Amino acid sequence: MTLGDGLRMTGSRKRKSDEPLSSGLAIRAKASHRGFGRDASDVEIDDRLASFIENFCYRGVAIDEAGTAWSLWPTAVRYEDGKSLAAAVESEAAESILEIGLGFGISTLFLALGLVRSGRRSGGITAIDPHQLSRWRSMGLRIIEEAAVGEWVSFLSERSDVALRRLAKDRRTFDLAFVDGSHRYLDVFNDCLGLQKVVRSGGLIIFDDFDETPVKEAISRFLGQGGWRLENTIRSERADGTASRRVMACIRA
Numbered sequence: 626m627t628l629g630d631g632l633r634m635t636g637s638r639k640r641k642s643d644e645p646l647s648s649g650l651a652i653r654a655k656a657s658h659r660g661f662g663r664d665a666s667d668v669e670i671d672d673r674l675a676s677f678i679e680n681f682c683y684r685g686v687a688i689d690e691a692g693t694a695w696s697l698w699p700t701a702v703r704y705e706d707g708k709s710l711a712a713a714v715e716s717e718a719a720e721s722i723l724e725i726g727l728g729f730g731i732s733t734l735f736l737a738l739g740l741v742r743s744g745r746r747s748g749g750i751t752a753i754d755p756h757q758l759s760r761w762r763s764m765g766l767r768i769i770e771e772a773a774v775g776e777w778v779s780f781l782s783e784r785s786d787v788a789l790r791r792l793a794k795d796r797r798t799f800d801l802a803f804v805d806g807s808h809r810y811l812d813v814f815n816d817c818l819g820l821q822k823v824v825r826s827g828g829l830i831i832f833d834d835f836d837e838t839p840v841k842e843a844i845s846r847f848l849g850q851g852g853w854r855l856e857n858t859i860r861s862e863r864a865d866g867t868a869s870r871r872v873m874a875c876i877r878a
C-alpha cells in the first residue's frame with residue numbers, strides 16, 4: 626500500500642486508528658530522552674508534533690479554505706527526507722533556522738521537530754515564500770498553526786533574493802538554512818550568494834533536490850567561494866528499506 630509517495634506500508638490491510646505508522650513509530654521511539662536541557666514539556670511537544678506530522682503525511686493531502694484537497698506530493702518534502710532534516714537540526718544543535726520555500730510547511734514542521742529534540746525550541750525558524758499567501762492560499766501557514774508551532778515561525782512574504790538582502794543588511798545570522806524554493810539555476814545560485822552572508826561561519830546549508838540538474842549545477846558552481854564545500858549528500862531510507870528518490874546536499878564554510 627502506498628501512502629502518498631513517501632510512506633509505504635507493507636501488505637494491504639487497513640491501519641487501525643490506534644496503531645502507529647511503522648516509520649512514525651521510529652521517530653517517536655527515539656524521542657524520549659534526547660537533547661540538551663529538554664524538559665517534560667519538550668517531550669510532550671515532541672510526541673504531539675511527531676504524531677501530527679505522521680498523521681498528516683499518512684493522509685497526504687491538505688485542504689484549502691475553499692475545501693479543495695491538494696496532494697502534498699510531489700511538492701512537500703517526503704516523510705523520510707523530513708526525518709533526516711529533523712535529525713540534522715538536532716545534531717547541529719541549531720537554534721536559528723532559515724527556510725527558503727514554505728509551500729505546505731511540511732519541511733517547517735520537521736525543522737521544528739529538530740528544534741524540540743535538541744531542547745532548543747526557544748530558537749526559531751524564519752521562513753521565506755513569495756507565493757504562500759497567493760498561490761499556496763496560506764496552506765503552509767495554516768498547517769503550521771494547526772500543528773501548534775506557529776509561534777516559532779517568522780514568515781517573510783518575499784522572494785528569497787529580496788529577503789536575504791534585507792536579512793544581511795539587518796545583520797541577522799542563522800545556524801542552519803534549508804533551501805527548497807525556486808529550483809531554477811540562477812535563483813539557486815543567487816540563494817547561495819545571499820545565504821553565505823547570513824549563515825554563520827561553520828553553519829550548515831541543506832539543499833533539497835540536489836538530484837535535479839539545475840540545482841546541482843548552481844550549487845557546484847558556487848562551491849569553493851568563501852570556503853564553502855560539499856560536506857555530504859543525504860539519500861534517506863524509506864520505511865520499507867528502499868532509498869528516497871530525492872537527494873539533499875549539505876554544504877558548510
Ligand SMILES: C[S@@+](CC[C@H](N)C(=O)[O-])C[C@H]1O[C@@H](n2cnc3c(N)ncnc32)[C@H](O)[C@@H]1O
Nearest residue numbers: 701702726728729730731732756784785806807
Ligand atoms: C517545493 S515547494 C516547498 C515545499 C516545502 N518545503 C514543504 O515541505 O512543504 C517550493 C516553494 O518555493 C517557493 N518559491 C518559489 N520561488 C521562490 C523564491 N524566489 N523565493 C522563495 N520561495 C520561493 C514556492 O512558492 C513554493 O512554496
